[in-house]
Amino acid sequence: MIRGICRLCGEETDLSFEHVPPRTTFNKNTRYTSIDFEEYIKIKNPLKETPKGKKKQGGIGYNSFCKSCNSFLGSNYVPAYKRWVQGGFEILKNAEFYSHKYVIKEIEPLKILKHIISMFLAINGEWYLESYPELADFVSKPESKSLPDNYKIFSYITRAEKLRYMGHVMHGNLALGTSINCSEIAFPPYGYVLTIDFGDKIQYLNDITKFKEFDLTQKTDLKINMFQLPTYIPFPLDYRTQKQVEKDIEKNVKISERMERELESKNKNKTSS
Template structure:
């Protein structure tokens, strides 16, 4: 019988040192179960540096998880509490989103019937796991927002954006805090979680890395038990690489791979 994994560290939500539990990212019931392959983007960059050009994605080193996407990031108490408070509302939101996604989306605003406050709290909790304990330490308003069920809103320099992952996407991805510089344009600081049916950008004192994403920061202005019926426009974005903020189509990515190096 295989040994049970034991992980110790700082809880990404409360910040207390101790034994960590596995946090599904997104929640297991939100289409996140079964075997999945993961890759380390740092290895990809190293292969590309040695080759003098972009390495092909097929050359990336992968590992397999049989329990879905996630990490050992939360203490038992935070895992249980946030799961009991917010997850079922997030799952309902995801199921509605998946129905619209499979139907091909729409240029019209889509009708959602959700608890937006609870959805936002779960998304912020997911970013805690994606970014690590330092995220809430640097942004204490997020810690209060997640741990205090009745808390509404967080630091205005932080904004949540949402989109639907295009069914033609070939990847999912999670990134911690990322800085993106554009020659002659604005810089971006953000984290990303993209997993069907939705993708999320947490923008930090900057605009998101793609125009036209739906700003759902206002979800956080609702009490977690407040039910709302709302219409939201949800742009589609394709995910084909492990690079945060990269929304190139499959054709654009293949063209970049075929382009000769310097």
């Protein structure tokens, strides 16, 4: 237990370990390496070198909720979330950019959406609750359907080649001059992106925010048309294939080598003159 502020009820208390995703959705014995972002971006080729980090096992999670909020999520939403995950695993393929068309029977969309949002609360810091209280409000009141329109949840199917747990970032696209305020989680078989104040669509991703329109215990056979996307790099909204990533890395290495050479020759010229 770690002392802190519960990201759901806001109380300062002992925080218990919350599995993200729930341990019953194949996150019981996950082995993984926890890497600092700064360490990661120092690496030239992340596909070949393994960054240094703490090796961990026993499932990925965060000390983010108090005991009672933890068990509230467990009894109210986790069973529905588990069914949704099982459906996703059944269709997961050894493929990238594959468009899955399928039906998951008798699922409870509102509970699933609430659980997904609770995972975003769990991976983000205490400030998140303070800045975006509507999220915790929506999760903590089971019957509530009021999630303001500036919050959107997108999803995709994924093998999560690299697991992705990106807390809140501004994802900038300098070329287009736009930026997306987002957070992303990818753990097989699904990836999720939470956007704030972003009104657009995101290519390949499904907007599942409409799950909030269902009643709490309303079950539905959901027709789904969802893309399977790769996640080789832990950055948000990056779905390049392994080949593309390799190509881009090669290009970057070449550019930086050229710059080094140019710098060297400049320095030589300086010293000789």
